Amino acid sequence: MTQHSRAPTANRLLAHLSGDELELLRPHMERVPLSHGDRIIEPHVPIKDIYFPLNCLLSMVTTMEDGAIIESGSIGREGMSGAPVMLDASETTMPTFVQIPGEAVRVKASVVKDLYERGGALKKIINRYIHTVIVVGSQSVACNRLHHIEARLTRWLLMSSDGVGSHEVNLTHEYLAVMLGVRRAGVSEAAAKLQERNLIRYNRGNVLILDREALEAAACECYHVVRAEYERLFS
Amino acid sequence: MSDDQGNQPTIFLVEEDDETRPILKGNLKNYGYRVLLALDEEDAQERLGDGVVQADLLLINLVGKTTDEVLQIGRRLRTYAKYDGHTPLVVIAEKYGVELEGKDVKVGDNDWVTYLEDPYQLKNLLRRLTSKTGGE
Numbered sequence: 001m002t003q004h005s006r007a008p009t010a011n012r013l014l015a016h017l018s019g020d021e022l023e024l025l026r027p028h029m030e031r032v033p034l035s036h037g038d039r040i041i042e043p044h045v046p047i048k049d050i051y052f053p054l055n056c057l058l059s060m061v062t063t064m065e066d067g068a069i070i071e072s073g074s075i076g077r078e079g080m081s082g083a084p085v086m087l088d089a090s091e092t093t094m095p096t097f098v099q100i101p102g103e104a105v106r107v108k109a110s111v112v113k114d115l116y117e118r119g120g121a122l123k124k125i126i127n128r129y130i131h132t133v134i135v136v137g138s139q140s141v142a143c144n145r146l147h148h149i150e151a152r153l154t155r156w157l158l159m160s161s162d163g164v165g166s167h168e169v170n171l172t173h174e175y176l177a178v179m180l181g182v183r184r185a186g187v188s189e190a191a192a193k194l195q196e197r198n199l200i201r202y203n204r205g206n207v208l209i210l211d212r213e214a215l216e217a218a219a220c221e222c223y224h225v226v227r228a229e230y231e232r233l234f235s
Numbered sequence: 236m237s238d239d240q241g242n243q244p245t246i247f248l249v250e251e252d253d254e255t256r257p258i259l260k261g262n263l264k265n266y267g268y269r270v271l272l273a274l275d276e277e278d279a280q281e282r283l284g285d286g287v288v289q290a291d292l293l294l295i296n297l298v299g300k301t302t303d304e305v306l307q308i309g310r311r312l313r314t315y316a317k318y319d320g321h322t323p324l325v326v327i328a329e330k331y332g333v334e335l336e337g338k339d340v341k342v343g344d345n346d347w348v349t350y351l352e353d354p355y356q357l358k359n360l361l362r363r364l365t366s367k368t369g370g371e
Contacts, residue, residue: 149254173336173352184351185296185327186255189262192354196265202354204337 006031008105010165011052012078012234013129018121028111034098040081041096050082050112051075056102057163059179060094071179073136074099076163078230083130085109086116099175100164128233135229143222149182149190151220156180157200157207158215158223167209194218243269244365247290249279249312251298259296266358268365276308286317291365293318296327302348309346320344323364327351 008029009015014022034040034056041047041060051058058075072094075081084092116123136159143152156179160169177184191202199215201208209215216223246268250256256272263270271290273279275297282288293316295309309324323345328335337352339360349360 149258172333174333183252183255183296183298184329185250185259185357186252188351188354188357189255189258192262192358193258195354204352 006054006103008052008054010054010077011080011105013080013125014052014105016121016125016234021115021120021122024115025107025111028107030106032104032106034101034104036098036101038098039095040098041092041094043093043095044091046091047082047085047109050080050085050107050109052080052105052107053077053163054103054105055164055166056098056104057100057160057169058096059099060096061178062094069178070181073133073140074159074163076160077165078163078234079129079133080126082109082112083126083133085113086126086130100160100170102164125234132226132230132233136226139222139226143220144181147220147222149180149186150193151218151222152180152182153187153190154194154199154215154219155223157209158219159226161209161212162227167212169207169209170205171207172205243267244291245269245271245289246292246294246361246365247271247273247279247283247288247312247316249273249275249293249295249297249308251275252296255296262358263294263361266361268361276312279312280315283312283316285315288316290316290318290322292361293322293324294327294361295325296329298329302326302328306342306346306348310343323347325349325360325364327357 040051040058053076055077058081059071060073061069062072063069081096084090116126143155157169161167173184173187176187180187194200195202199211199218201210246263248260248270250259251274260270260272271282271288273282293309293313295305297305305326309326313322313324325347328348328350331350335350337356339347339349342348349357351357
């Protein structure tokens with residue numbers, strides 16, 4: 001680490017490592033600023049670095065032949081990029097890019113993989129994390145199929161807030177539409193409903209959660225299922 | 236041109252998207268409008284019934300068409316419905332860059348394209364336009 005303005009343990013995976021493992025990783029850690037749109041993983045390109053977000057949000061997306069894009073998952077301070085490397089996949093089909101700028105800890109994928117293969121706390125933590133990614137993906141499929149826009153927007157805002165560790169989330173209107181797989185009018189109208197209830201304030205791409213408790217109460221079961229599983233494994 | 240049921244202004248909404256339609260209709264009703272719905276141009280023509288249906292404003296959001304194409308559809312519907320040129324037409328744009336977000340652009344005497352961003356943008360534009368036509 002060249003600078004220490006934000007501790008690596010702001011990332012919940014790194015926070016769960018044993019002291020010995022953290023010390024083994026520390027010489028290889030590099031705290032890096034990430035800007036909106038930075039490409040972290042390109043499809044079908046070997047993954048060389050693992051990013052542990054500290055306060056930024058990464059998006060994994062699926063792109064269709066006609067150019068349509070929808071988010072497959074997001075990675076915040078509760079996760080890491082590059083999980084395919086741990087599963088001996090070395091690359092993936094989905095690009096990952098920076099949605100909300102901030103900082104992350106970057107470590108060479110080979111270094112993390114070596115430590116993973118030793119089978120200590122890091123392997124256990126990463127395996128649990130990969131399990132939560134599967135849970136999030138499965139729940140998202142159900143949510144996108146069965147729940148209305150307002151519920152999906154609510155879930156997405158809560159997950160993004162958890163990911164960056166803040167009640168304030170900066171997201172472009174276009175991005176919200178893409179990520180939720182809805183038309184832009186749908187985003188505005190769903191946000192209007194949440195704002196009418198004083199749950200959020202949305203202005204020029206800035207979403208401020210005004211009443212977290214009430215927003216959670218308004219969320220569909222999908223958010224709570226994922227949250228409970230994460231807390232079960234990481235608390 | 237408001238209806239006679241409590242002086243609610245009437246919006247004729249053409250909304251093709253199955254997900255957006257119910258939430259947009261619900262919000263418009265909450266804002267105090269009477270809402271008449273059509274799914275696309277053909278359905279709108281059937282429902283407008285050659286000048287039978289009166290509305291204070293035409294609001295259109297269609298899938299897979301350019302903003303200009305949707306504007307032309309709106310203008311055709313206004314003519315078909317025998318509305319005069321004072322009945323506002325609002326087209327909700329779908330694809331646009333950050334530079335247009337939050338803007339309501341006047342593209343004719345009473346024709347508007349709204350590039351949505353903030354949640355209350357559409358509410359405020361409709362209020363402004365329907366109050367001009369005496370609807371609110």
